[in-house]
Amino acid sequence: MSQALYVVKIGGNVIDNPEACARFLSDFAKLDAPKILVHGGGKVATQIAAKLQIETQMVEGRRITDKAMLDVVTMVYGGLVNKNLVAQLQALNCNAIGLTGADGGIIRSVKRPVKTIDYGFVGDIEAVNAAQVNALLSSGLIPVIAPLTYSSEGLLLNTNADTMASATAVAMAELFEVNLIFCFEKKGVLSDPDDDNAVIASLNPASYADYKSSGVINKGMIPKLDGAFEALKDGVKQVTICHSDDLLEAVMSAAGTVIAL
Amino acid sequence: MSQALYVVKIGGNVIDNPEACARFLSDFAKLDAPKILVHGGGKVATQIAAKLQIETQMVEGRRITDKAMLDVVTMVYGGLVNKNLVAQLQALNCNAIGLTGADGGIIRSVKRPVKTIDYGFVGDIEAVNAAQVNALLSSGLIPVIAPLTYSSEGLLLNTNADTMASATAVAMAELFEVNLIFCFEKKGVLSDPDDDNAVIASLNPASYADYKSSGVINKGMIPKLDGAFEALKDGVKQVTICHSDDLLEAVMSAAGTVIAL
Numbered sequence: 001m002s003q004a005l006y007v008v009k010i011g012g013n014v015i016d017n018p019e020a021c022a023r024f025l026s027d028f029a030k031l032d033a034p035k036i037l038v039h040g041g042g043k044v045a046t047q048i049a050a051k052l053q054i055e056t057q058m059v060e061g062r063r064i065t066d067k068a069m070l071d072v073v074t075m076v077y078g079g080l081v082n083k084n085l086v087a088q089l090q091a092l093n094c095n096a097i098g099l100t101g102a103d104g105g106i107i108r109s110v111k112r113p114v115k116t117i118d119y120g121f122v123g124d125i126e127a128v129n130a131a132q133v134n135a136l137l138s139s140g141l142i143p144v145i146a147p148l149t150y151s152s153e154g155l156l157l158n159t160n161a162d163t164m165a166s167a168t169a170v171a172m173a174e175l176f177e178v179n180l181i182f183c184f185e186k187k188g189v190l191s192d193p194d195d196d197n198a199v200i201a202s203l204n205p206a207s208y209a210d211y212k213s214s215g216v217i218n219k220g221m222i223p224k225l226d227g228a229f230e231a232l233k234d235g236v237k238q239v240t241i242c243h244s245d246d247l248l249e250a251v252m253s254a255a256g257t258v259i260a261l
Numbered sequence: 262m263s264q265a266l267y268v269v270k271i272g273g274n275v276i277d278n279p280e281a282c283a284r285f286l287s288d289f290a291k292l293d294a295p296k297i298l299v300h301g302g303g304k305v306a307t308q309i310a311a312k313l314q315i316e317t318q319m320v321e322g323r324r325i326t327d328k329a330m331l332d333v334v335t336m337v338y339g340g341l342v343n344k345n346l347v348a349q350l351q352a353l354n355c356n357a358i359g360l361t362g363a364d365g366g367i368i369r370s371v372k373r374p375v376k377t378i379d380y381g382f383v384g385d386i387e388a389v390n391a392a393q394v395n396a397l398l399s400s401g402l403i404p405v406i407a408p409l410t411y412s413s414e415g416l417l418l419n420t421n422a423d424t425m426a427s428a429t430a431v432a433m434a435e436l437f438e439v440n441l442i443f444c445f446e447k448k449g450v451l452s453d454p455d456d457d458n459a460v461i462a463s464l465n466p467a468s469y470a471d472y473k474s475s476g477v478i479n480k481g482m483i484p485k486l487d488g489a490f491e492a493l494k495d496g497v498k499q500v501t502i503c504h505s506d507d508l509l510e511a512v513m514s515a516a517g518t519v520i521a522l
Binding site: 048051052053071074075076077078079080082083084086087088090091092095096097098099100102103104105132135136139141148150152153154155156 | 309312313314332335336337338339340341343344345347348349351352353356357358359360361363364365366393396397400402409411413414415416417
């Protein structure tokens, strides 16, 4: 049996709420095992872009990352958000190291090919360097990963944080027994969108198919859950979706929605 | 004889010039030895602050880092500048890892005590964790350090890049034979400010005292050189001040101003 590793993703809505974020970081610091934090962006990038009079480019309802917006997300996600998380974790005696995919070459991507839409400076993940990440973990460091990757041509690329967390979890599953935990502002996957306590305790492929066909699970939760099942098929031991206040309970499989094959 | 380590500081004026910066990075990538890059900020932070309508606070002619300006330098130095340097170095097959002092707890500081002036969120360096930096070097990583440190309370703090380079060089001198190289837009310390080719080839404490008393060396160069002599007294083997185009020559002591005891 290989050693446990927790890959924890914290959503942008939690990042945007200083009190909720501080509570989450306190729990993350207490988690006594090898661990990696992947963070979303939050609304600050949009606010800073607005102040800089950079308009969000939309094409057919999709958000486009032009060069000006790439610079903003590099500043905000890679700088402001990432380094403040690291400094707060250091004050909690958690030896955090803030990284983008470019740092140590840990997550390389390719600029998304233009088909019908040119998404601009957006990366599709090509490779996670598990050996390099493991070298950092082995020297007692806790990687804190911002949602940016890089291409072999030296471009930084805006990248989805959920996808980065899943890809990291899958790559590390070669070396560890990986538990992937998505923390956000809800208590889990809900069977009733109007009842925050209606948490579906567990999902497997059969029950997920049922919830989807009845329409109970829909919209934005579907790509997240499809990604979770993909990660399990690719070797991740367990995926949990839970509230950012419930990380330590989720580690004991005692909170949120537990997803397994 | 311990192994050589190059601690290279690149100034803000070079960062601000994309062509000069690309030439420098190409040479830095070629330098075939353990190495650390410390970078200055450049003018982008001031430009972004102006666009965000954040005014630079000045007290008695000194620049003050208030919270709004700290957020800007965290974004620009820790995010935009640092991550673009890292991505460019990765494309040159140099396994760079971008860090502030907070990352891995490598450079801790204290918020500068208020005497006559409150400088705001500015850090005075307290400790460099040489063992942690060495662990990164040992795993084949090239630290690229932004001019930010952190306090034990979890604050990020704006910190002078020259001072960070010197403090890092001194701390690493316990483990390596350290060569500290300051790269900027001039060919070295000049004996005539109007002649860019009038480079003083070498300085020792006696010749430095002569140049100072005759007024040949003055103003902004004095704190830089005082710092260089301090670093030498504290165990650094050699300090060189040279043009950013001359890094590989300076490594061979064939360019710039070589400073030794």
